[in-house]
Amino acid sequence: MTVIAAVPTSGPGASEQFEQLYRSSAADVYAYVASLLRDRTAAEDVTALAFERAFRRRALFDVRRGTPRSWLFAIARNAALDELRRRRRSGALLHDVADTSSEFEDLDPDLADRRLLVREGLAELAAGDREVILLKFVGRLSNAELARVLRCSESNAGTRLHRAIVRLREVCGVTQ
């Protein structure tokens, strides 16, 4: 599990540590947000917004209430859900993320098939299940961090995660 020091709000190391958090999380945050929004442009906007908010609110970060990574993902989640609400209110159409299946062309055919299958299975999942899998697999959050982001108990987060994995297996036709 990636361990990142608390985000200091002042002092000479503050900017460096925020940059470290950014470098270790930016790609994961983007992947998570993109899976929620299914729109590349919106995902970029929301990712940028999330980091901007995190930078502005770093003074409010409390290390006793979670890790910087879970704090960052919670900010990104709220921003993404606000974007979804805005879209629902304005009736804006969702644009699916561009097809990137060609990126698996160089791989072994079986592996490429499997990855495509998982990607499609993930897309078929309910948003809640997809979210919890992305937070765990890509975001690399612990169950406690997951609970913090999803605003539920740790045991509930574990249950939701396990059920999401089971559903992903089902839609992918994978047997354990």
Added chain:
Amino acid sequence: MSRNELSAAEREELDALDRIIAREPVSERHLELAALVDSVRAGAQRMDPAFAARLDAEVAERAERRRHRSLTPRLARPGLRRIALASGGLVAAAVAFTIVISSGVLNGSHTPTSENSPSGTPLIVPRTPSATAAPATSKRSPTIAAPTAGAGAGASNFAASPALHGAARLVHKDSTLTLATSPATMQGVANRIVAATERTGGVVASSNVAIAGAASHASFTLAVPSGHLDHLIATLSALASVRALNQSTNDITDSYNQEQARLADNAATRSALLAQLATAATAAQQATIQKQLNRLEARIAAEHREIARLENQGHTATLAVAVVAGASAAKHAASAGPFTTAFNRGLHALEAILAIALVALAIVLPFALSALALWWGVTSVRQRARERAMRTA
């Protein structure tokens, strides 16, 4: 099994998942899960290089701005903890300052030249020696005997004090204070009452101390400069338990002004009679005028005495102190030294501050709770809307 409970196998799988994510080895039967994690990660959306570069630049620029600001010599923005500490320090300093001031440690001889009367109008306190003059009477009475100064002044050196107009008022203060202390400490309290009275520039007009076990009692009639009355009451209150405190004021400004007006009229009449006396043609006329002048001089002298008496009433307050024996007062050690007295006064000051704080809290709390409830409601509604958006995504 509750909804949130997982079986042992499921928990084991989640543990294996944590190991997979931490890139630690797992058993063979969890390799499928490892492959699933790998596939999900591999299939995750990646940032467009152009966007990644833009975001990098934005974050770097923001961090650089912050770094530049932190290098620029300026006052650091205080954190919440620092603000809380500074506020606490200020409050503590204010409390300490209040205690010191109220206990008179900084200035033992408090000599105000004026103070506000209970009605909010200024009380005139003269700077003449008569302000602290001892009253002539020895029995307990709110009436202060007039000093002889001025009473015997002849009409020739007549000089009327100015009448009081507008907000300037002459007020007589009369207070009674009942203290309770243990019989053993009765004498000590009595001694301290006398000492405190003399320290504030007052005098003991009469006193009666009887030490007789449970029936011990003491009574004092004190005359103190009006401006020092509150200070003296505070000092005496710290010596023993306060059973009762009554304070009354009597505005004597009108009486004073009337006497002044009468004095001015009589002085004018006297001047006229003196002029007539100088031009009187016969001895009979001179005798008649002289008789009138003598009567007038007597009236003027009486008016001088009355004015002086009223002034003295305004300048000197009376305080009747009764000390009774009471078991509950044992905690008030009469033998308390100046530091104990200061401590007691500090406690009184703290009580006052606490009372003010409680009133402020009573005012602020409903608003704060309303704001909190509103914030909580808005946050809950927004969060629910977000979860709804997630479900319908």
